[in-house]
Amino acid sequence: MEINFTHHQTAHCENGVVSNLMKHNGFKVSEPMVFGIGSGLLFCHIPFLKVNHAPAVTYRVMPGQIFKRFAKRTGIKIKKEKFKSPKQAKDRLDENLKKDNPVGLQVGVYNLTYFPDEYRFHFNAHNLIVYGKENDNYLISxxxxxxVTTLTSKELEKVRFAKGAFAPNGHMYYPIDFPKELDINTAIVKGIKNTCRDMLAPVPIVGIKGIRYTAKLIRKWPKSKGVKVANHYLGQIVRMQEEIGTGGGGFRYIYAAFLQESSKILNNNSLAELSKEMTEIGDLWRDFALEASRIYKNRSAKTDAYNKVASQLEIIADKEEIFFKKLKKAI
Amino acid sequence: MKKNDVPQDDGGLEKDNIKELCYAVDEKGEYTTIKSTGWDPKTIALDNALQEINERINNAKERVLNGETSPIEYYMECHKMDIGILASYVGKFQWQVKNHFKVKKFNKLSEKTLAKYASVFDISIDQLKDINYGN
Structure with a gap:
């Protein structure tokens, strides 16, 4: 059985699943809209936690948050299910496919056979849509x-029941109820306000303050951790910022696209101006990545080089602080 | 970022025929999406991370051969895991897994426990006891 479903490629998986499921249900919602309304943008440096033996830095909110907020703000109801037994998880999935209902699944990346080997890490917050089944093969968007691609039922079970942080436990979700018309305008305002609050939060590891915290640590790393580890850490930050899924510049370009689209919907010119500003900030993040890569490429950098990229981050933090204060006033 | 500035570096993705989506502005300043083959700064970061993993694997292998750790640690590294991830796959506490790294403890492990580890690593128990089956 195959549901008539149209696949659209997006930069990020969670935005993409939401946007594609919305389109399937007759609502044209772009990826940047989902990301902006769901307040996906963030910066957070989680101390003590290590991912791939390096500090955990994230440029986005917790997995699942984007869809949750998007649904709440636009008035959609979502059904979420988690399972103890793989058998039950499979049965519920098959039931939905029989009812012509494509569903979103949270999966682990490590056993996703269609991903290139070098991208398969133990990351459990990836999202995809299942839109049909042919014999033992599930049709995957x-x-x-x-x-589109396929996974055998055994392969699908493995990724649905991956273990470790954010273990999906077969997590399946889909929209069940829609309002007649989405109240996009108020949803946009709520989404923007939330992001401004997050980025300007008076918490030392979150938002602008988080960026400054990371910058401070980068200055210390070559001395406290040695060049080898410092380079590994720096590489990890760049990967979090630019790895498949961010659309470039640690989600800043997607956010700029959201502001541009919003300026037209809300008839608000200052949002269009702010979109341009966000694009420039995105470019600064790219410059930071480029400069950082020069350090870990050579593997024998001087302390000066670390100070330089740290300064770049501090400049970005200053700019984003001004930016989000302006954005808060613009709506 | 302008549309024409979206990098099309050799990202190692071509062989898998995968392109990723980037957001950039066109000549009129309108946002659009462009497919990219890759960007050197992140390809280098990924390569370094993979090299790091290989070093960890080789290091674990050497320590197994020296009798300093059990093959479980070696296979853990082969599967890009850390103790926390492995512990949750086998349904044990981290301190238990750490204990199983000790060669003496490993040699005394029950068939049942060995089978658990072997199935997580997708190998047989015999292979688990012999490190020649890792990558």
Missing amino acids: DPVMET
């Missing part, structure tokens, strides 16, 4: 892939 993974938003970050150019085209």
Whole structure:
């Protein structure tokens, strides 16, 4: 059985699943809209936690938050299910497919066979859509892939029941109820306000303050951790910022696209101006990544080089602080 | 970022025929999406991370051969895991897994426990006891 479903490639998996499921249900919602309304943008440096033996830095909110907020703000109801037994998880999935209902699944990346080997890490917050089943093969629409693909039922079970942080436990979700018309305008305002609050939060590891915290640590790393570890850490930050899924510049370009689209919907010119500003800030993040890569490429950098990229981050923090204060006033 | 500035570096993705989506502005300043083959700064970061993993694997292998740790640690590294991830896959506490790294403890492990580890690593128990089956 195959549901008549159109696959659209997106930059990020969670945005993509939401946007594609919305389109399937007759609501044209772009990826940046989902990301902006769901207040996806963030910066957070989580101390003590290590990912791939390096500090955990994130440029986005917790997995699942984007869809949750998007649904709440636009008035959609979502059904979420988690399972103890793989058998039950499979049965519920098959039931939905029989009812012509494509569903979103949270999966682990490590056993996703269609991903290139070098991208398969133990990351459990990836999202995809299942839109049908042919014999033992599930038809998969993974938003970050150019085209649709398939997984055998055994392969699908493995990724649905991956273990470790954010273990999906078969997590399946789909929209069940829609308002007649989405109240996009108020949803946009709520989404923007939330992001401004997050980015300007008076918490030392979150938002602007989080960026400054990371900058401060980068200055210390070559001395406290040694060049080898410092380079590994720096590489990890760049990967979090630019790895498949961020659309470039640690989600800043997607956010700029959201502001541009919003300026037209809300008829608010200052949002269009702010979109341009966000694009420039995105460029600064790219410059930071480029400069950082020069350090870990050579593997024998001087302390000066670390200070330089740290300064770049501090400049970005200053700019984003001004930016989000302006954005808060613009709506 | 302008549309024409979206990098099309050799990202190692071509062989898998995968392109990723980037957001950039066109000539009129309108946002659009462009497919990118890759960008050197992150390809280098990824390569370094993979090299780091290989070093960890080789290091674990050497320590197994020296009798300093059990093959479980070696296979854990082969599967890009850390103790926390492995512990949750086998349904044990981290301190238990750490204990199983000790060669003496490993040699005394029950078939049942060995089978658990072997199935997580997708190998047989015999292979688990012999490190020649890792990558």
